[in-house]
Each structure stands twice: as structure tokens, then as C-alpha cells.
Amino acid sequence: MDDVQAMHIANGIVDGPVSALFAVLAVLALAFCVWRARADLDDRLAPMAGLVAAFIFAVQMLNFQVLPGVSGHLLGGALAVVLVGPWVGALCVSTVLIVQCLLFADGGLTALGLNITNMALIGTAAGYLLVAALMRFLPKTPGGVGATAFIASVVGVVVASQGFVLEYWLGGTTQLSMTTIAGTMAGVHVLIGLGEGLIAATTVATVARVRPDLVYALRRYRKTVPAVEMADAS
């Protein structure tokens, strides 16, 4: 079996009402993201966002082994936050999930709201909180932004996995122990997060080395810390 397999929540795993609830939630949240994203989207960020979405699609196909018989793949929230910011980043991950659902039959159509909530909203939001906190004191260098992407990825992936646990607790279609599910999801996603962190760190550090002006986290947080220039000027 070398085929790339289905990798998102399929239809029927979470019941109809809870799936519908999260679909409504996802639509509202994405509308808010579109509204906030417009302030960030300029002639430079818009094509960059298309590239980030295409890159996440590509890397999601690359399942890596984390345990015997268990693999994982990048989700991409933290990577997107560092490169294009939280609002555009959530839209990038959503674009990937919508393309995968509608064209590649991966991630149920009924479950699309669940998948968007976990990977594009929760994972990205958790990643953003860490990026915003870490970029305040880590150096604005390829290494600093790489370390930020690594830590934000690990945390973002684990938190996103618990989004599924919440959804399954609300609308799971099989009677199973929730503590077992939460533990398994968290444990395996720590390992997946470490893999994602390495990929995300390598990617953003490379972009930061080649074109630092294209890294949202470097642009955004440089403005708030003009201490170096001020010290030089005095």
C-alpha cells in the first residue's frame, strides 16, 4: 500500500447535528478571517498566500512514520501563520482542505466543517498565539523564526488534535472511552508535531534567508521592536 491515503475526518465518524454545528461555526469564522485578511493582502502577500496553500497541499501528501504502523503529516497552521499571518494563514489551510475534500475525496464533505475547525482554525489560532509570544523575544533571524515555527507547530498540532476529541465527545457515533481517545490523539500528535515542526522550521528559515521581506512574522514584529535602529542612531 503505497497509495496516499485519506487523512482527514471521514463522513459518519461524528454525527450529523454536531457536524452541521461545526460547519456553521467554520463558515462564520472564515468570514471573519476574510474580513481581517483583506488588511494584510497586498500585491506581495496575495501571490505568496497562493504559494503557501500549494506548498501545504504538497507537504500534506508526505506522510512520515511516527510509530510502527502509524504515520503523520503536516497540518500547516503554524507554517502559514509565520509566512502570511493568522487570518490569511487560516484561509490558506482552508483552501487546501476544500480542494482535498471536493477534488480528492479526502475528508468527508459532511465533515468539512469539523476538519476546517480543527486544522485551519484551532491549529492556526494556537500556532498564532505562540508565534506572537515568541517573536517578541526571539531574534528576528532565520534561526529565530525557525525556532518559533518549530515550537508553534508542535503545540498547534497537539491542540488541533484535541479539537477532534471535543467533536467526538459531542457527537461521536461509537461508544468509546474518551480518555483513551484523548490520550491516543495527544500522544501520537506530539510525535507528528515534532515532524511538522522540523518541516515548518526548515521552510520558514529558508524563506527568511532568501527573502526575509516575504516572512510575515519578521515584517509584523519588526515594527514593534525598533530598539536596534534607535540604539544605533543615538
Place this chain on the structure above:
Amino acid sequence: MSKRLGWFLAGGLLVALLLAGVVSNFASGSPDGLDATARQGCTFDADDEITGGTCMLQQEQGHQMDGSPLAGYGIRGIDNEWLSTGLSGVLGVLLTFGIGGGVFWLARKRKSPEEANT
């Protein structure tokens, strides 16, 4: 869009195409973290059919888009697995870039407010 940005985008796209078109064939075929959790509690035979136990996967239903020509990251009609996976990956990258980039480009803020009305 500047020429320099154009080169960066072309380079990035090339990397994505290589990852999805070639490297994807070396990806692990094991169930991912979510899928492995969904299979926990069930036993499977050599054909991957459920033989017993209780797990999330028992309630899984088919996908509405199973008839899609790209369903399951392959191309219907191409039997060579490498070619099928690789080409579907290439198409996925181009479609995602085209759809995503197109929507973001249309939604971007223009320099003068008059232009935004078009």
C-alpha cells in the same frame, strides 16, 4: 508584481511540484494519527477488513466525491501507481495555487479605492 517576486514564486512552486509529484511516492502508507486512532479497538484481516472489536471506523460512510477522477490522490484510468500518485499531486498543487492564489489576488486591497469597484 515585481520580477524578483515572480522568480521566488516560480522557485517555490517548483519545490512544491517536486514534493507532490515525486517525493509523495516515498511517503509512508501507514494510517495517519487520526486514522490510527479511528482503528483503535478493532481487529483487521490481511485485506484490511474489520474482523471484530469496536472502533470509530465502523461508522465511517463513503465520500460524496468518491467518483471524482482524482479521488484518493490518484488519477482514474492510470494504472501505474507512481504516475497516478505523482500526476495527481502535480494537479493538486497547480489547482490549489490557481484557486487559492486567484481568490487572494481578487480579494487583495488595491492602491486606489476606485479600482476596487471593478
